[in-house]
Amino acid sequence: MEAVLRVVPVVGETTWSFVHRVAAAYGLDAADLTGEWRSANWMQRKDRGCAGGEVLLDAVAQEQLARWCRVPAGHLARALPSWAAGPQALAGRGGDGRGWMRWRTGVLEWGPVVFGCGLCAARRGGGGQRVWVYGPQWRRLCVRHGRWLLEPGGGHPLGWVEVAGLARELGRAQRRWARVARAAQEGGVAPREVFALARAVVCWWWEREEFWARETVWGPRLERVMAAAVRRVGDGVGWGFEQWRLLVRDAVVFPEVVSVAQALADPRLRERAGQGAQGLLRDRAGAEQFAAVLGVRLGRGWLAEVERAGSGGPLTPWVGALVRERRGAVSLRGRGVWWVHGPHRPVEAAVGLHVVDGRAGPGADGPADGQATPAVRSGHGHGLVRRQTQLFDEGLEHARRHVEEFGHLALAHTPATGIRDGFDLGRWLAHRRATAALLSVQQAAQLAQLDAWWNPPWPMHWQRGWYRARDFVRRHGPVHCGDNLEGLPRWLGLWLRQQITHYRQLQEGQQRLLAELGLDEGEIKRFHAWPGRRHPVGEALAVASAFAARHGHLVPSRSTTVDGFALGSWLVRARVRQRQAGRPTRLGQRLTALDCWWNPPWPIAWQRMWWAARHHLSGLPPGVQWWPGAPTADRTAVWLHQQAARRPQLQPAQNDLVNELIALIWRPRISDSAWPTLSALLSPLPHHGGRRRSERQVLEAILHIACTGQPWTQLPAALGDYQACHRRYRRWLADGTLARISHTLLPEPDTAWQQRLAAHTASAAGSS
Template sequence: MKAVLKVTPAVGETTWSFLHRVAAAYGLEAGALAGSWRWSNPVQRKDSWRPDGEVLLDEAAQEQLAGWCGVPAEYLAQALPSWGAGREALAGRGGDGQGWARWRRGAAEWGPVVFGCSLCAASRGAGRGRVWVYRPRWRRLCVRHGRWLLDVGEGHPLRFVDVAGLTVELGRALRRWGRVARAGAAGGADPGEVFALARAVVCEWWGRKEFWEREQVWGARLEEVVAATRWWGGDADPVGWGAEQWRLLVRDVVVFPEIVGVAGPLVEPDVRQLVAGEGASGLVRGRDVDARLAAVLGERLKRRWLVELEEDGHGALTSWVRAVVREQRRAIGSRPGQGRGLWWVRAVHRPVEVGAGLRLLAGSPGSVTDAGVCGVQGPVGGGGWEVGPVVPRWEGRSGNLQQRRAQQFAEGLEHARRHVREVGHLALAHTGSGVREGFDLGRWVANRRAEAAALTVEQAAQLRELDRWWNPPWPVDWQRAWYRARAFVDQHGPVDGGSNLAGLPTWLERWLRLQISQYGHLREEQRSLLGELGLTAAEVRRFHAWPGRRRAAADGLEVAGAFAARHGHLAVSKPTCVDGFALGAWLNEARCRQRSAGRPTRLGRQLDAIDAGWNPSWPVVWQRTWWAARYHLTGLPKGTVWWPDAPEPEYTAVWLREQLARRPLLQPGQRSLVEQLLPLAGEAPVWQPRISDAAWRAVSALLPPLSHSGGRRRCERQILEAIVHIACTKTTWRRLPQALGSAWTCQQRFGRWREDGTLERICRARLPEPDTRWQRPLAAWLVSAPHGG
């Protein structure tokens, strides 16, 4: 053998690949080096160049390989993932100093095998030889050379895709994925499973024509990547390839940023709570969850029209929603199910891989799509959309499996037919209570709903013939409740919203009230079904118009949420009414109920999500004044406005100074709130006159003549300024600024002018527009101020 040459391994490289590179550096075949060891299962000739193979070495063989490449074994152990498995697999062999080796498939244990970047490997002594490395699907980018590494053994000669024009965007997505993976691992999720689910969701969109009709980013990426890769020529442009093959090859790199964008929300606890039905309002259920989740994804991906694409209620995203709901039910003590985990992707939703897709394309005259197990046929559309024949599902090694499935469906259909004759519908609960004659019809129907996309047209038609709503796009328990309500209506007549649902059974009244509160969010088909019960849109309006009825909690939450969104808080006084709803009284009742319970009620937790200070342990008027002081110091948040009778800035400044003086008497929570405002308060505001010279000339003529009773006379303009200050700030006379003189004198003059009508004449006088800012508060204060000020 020649003198020792240094060959450095690539990070994540297979030991089999590294052995080939070391042999090539000496001008030898890998078999020449492998012949130095004894093999527990020799490599077959056909596997000698298998790219996804792996070789395990014992300690003696590892020392020999380290000596040939000139790299310490400790470094090799860090770079080669399978390095440490050899000693365990070959334990007990050897002893005479000769190395032992074992051949095995590496992809099954250490992950997918891809072509390494040849430019990076050349600097490590690889020359122009091929390098095979272990890489998960999110680590295929070579940022240094702008290449996206491809899987080995896919049946095509390409080793990479040129993504030099997308390196910045892909690198940003890769860094974002690192944060997503850490967040998922912290929540107990395996990053590989999270990525697989997000990839299945995005690849479903890739295969849908409706997506491409609105998508504006993927088409440009697709064209750029294909053009850059074909520019290399030679093997980079395989003979006979068309647009279908290229779309399949570059799919993962084109959609990688969107995969990361989908994976991010899925691992967030807030999104999980929303899906589990414990979101902000506490009323998120069934199909609303799908719509809200699609809205979240659309907002994150800047594709708000995703909500419309997810309306069909089938796919990997919907399956994940159901898995989260099942997990939540198990968490609260229900019986465990038989699912395969939260992040498991059903076979029907897994995207077609490159190798399998290319083989299908090679055997068909058309093209292949990636929409799970089904494709769409049609003409070429805009935005890079191209369609082709349906990708068939795997039906087993023979036709017996397909025949057996047909027999099982026929058996279940017969049981379903009997049930419909007895009950009239197929809205069965997914429990063991529906077992009859040894057949669990409830579970069978639930499985058919989960696999609705895989049913044949004939099978789906047979189920619809038995029950039109056997697989509704809303929760099955809603449909089951509707059938129960219809049975009551058939016997006693339709419901009447004008009677405030009086005389109905408790279960029906509660269910109908819930439907009325959520009527605006129901689907059109659900509203039609409610109309068959008598609860039409007109009856819903009559129900809302019923005088003095008790409003449902959902109505109060909706009004409270709208008020908080408009004004920023729920510290409202008891007389407050919003659109005919007594919000103040309703909140006061909720406060009394929670305080008497001694713990947060369910309604209280929902109100906490709207405003954490809705139920303070101190007076609500104090909390309302604190909000006013905060907004005067920091400005109104975007989208909020001042509420009626909000305190003026001068009053809140005086109030804040008073709270600082009373700090030892305040509760700890009050002290904390006051301390939040002190750094913003700054120095106390200096009093500024409000009455302009033009207004004083008009008002001075309305004042009564001066008396000549002796003594020092006060300036009447100063006294009027004092009265206006009290009216605008709603403060007391004892808090009158020193610049306005004696509070006792001003209070006495206020009583005299009020009795003789002077202040009323001033309020009715025509003044310049700036002076109406103090004229209107003065008029309002005269009505509410006590006699004598």
């Protein structure tokens, strides 16, 4: 693909987002670009549009992407946070000039992924494609266009909410956070921990009726932001007030979060909060005192009363942790001072927007009224625990019904199969797998009782394929490889062949499950012993690579077989497919990397004779062996004479190959009349016994290398051992013998090689 457009990355953009924008600029999909690279791991089809994923590229793929977008790779490295991690993660791969990629999803070390500002991205090209950037919670504001950026996967169609009326105030808070972060680092505290606790404190106020009874600032902000969001989307989503309120919460409270974080990072205030005896009542009193200080800073002197009226917010355990730290005690359960306990963590939009009367949220068969049921928080989180238990029991009942009907819990997470009776069982199970470590022993046992492989240590798509194969085996009997898997449905045959190919890489549990289908090690051996079986492309390429390394070419006869694999017939079929396609196929490109003349436009027998003549003239390279039935030296000499005689009938590329062979044929260059003069110029060498080499033969070897430019390892056998000749060459070059020969007056036939020797000597002296 020749680059004709320029696409510039947004600062902090994910590489996966940038690949989408580059593809969109050319009217392509991201899969069209990633198809040019090899993948180090599996990317499911549903992940191709995943906003929370990332793709790592090696150096070759990075250079290609830089060429397509017409932006230097150095600029991309400064704009894309994950750019430098690609070559490290894919070290050791490549070598054939083709790029590699690795797909990443889940929690990423560069931060959470949010939607980028579309207006900022539109100025940088990309065809109006949505942009995903790494954006921590304290950097969600686009000051230029007055947009508060939202995280993808939140169950809503919005990428941002308009906060133009609050842009100046939010911008000041965003700039002030940089100073707070520096103060926290100087105090030995991670800024993200300070921000998380401050956000938990402010969101706890957000849920208190006592706070809203006196608050005068958040109400106008909430109305302005919510009105802009509703005006942009309309009533199509069917949300109620609580859902819109949850969506815009972080934008409304951001200035207060920064102010609270500034107070929490102040070492003097922490010192005051950490004084006093430990105990729940004293911790509550310390939290109220700290809330009073926050009230003065925030202009809300009644915050201490809100803290006193509540059942204990995030400030209470934080004050207790400060007291324990001051006394040198071990942190509770090994958690640090800034740990936010589960009942105090804010309800995120991705979760809260889906909790509607205990069922799937808007856009997923929600209720008609669209009113959200907020998470209940009472006591020390006991109400929330009861609510979570209630939701788990409800999901477990739906899972039990699914098992009774289908016999497993490996359903795909898609709207077509995951949502039944108004409940998104696929999403519920996916969340249970992601948070399996948080399940109680009883809950994990209940799920395992329904399906022992509900959360396997291998990909779920593999488990779904196994259940489908198991149903087939129960109806038709175990599979066996005696007939090369013939007679099976195409989908089952492809799946079983893939398992056989990668059998050694499977886990022990997967191998046991395959044995239940009848596919044990004995059957796999029978499959490999089948003479006419179809080999996977990767296995056939491995055999072709080994043959090319052993013989130097990929033009064996049709009957050639290597370790039971019909390599000759397989290469014939590959040539036919490439010629029918009219262009180099993907397989053909990989074979060309092994042998550039594996599919020549002339007969294969001619190319095979050319390789034999080349090896007879220059000698077999290290590691290369003669193939069975290889032509002799006399036969190749006659063949080369015939090709030289019929040059007009040969193609231009064939003539070039014939010239390459003729250049390897050695002819004496020193005339008899010039030898007496040359022999007097040669420096005498000490004789230490043994057979003395002919000095004329050594000089002929040096002239052959100087005139042909070939490496010493390809010295013709008629000139003797190349190592001995190379040692003599270095002596004569060092003592000036070759320089004297180059400047001595010689007869006319010898002036041609004398000039070539002079140029070669000057080049060797300059390089040394």
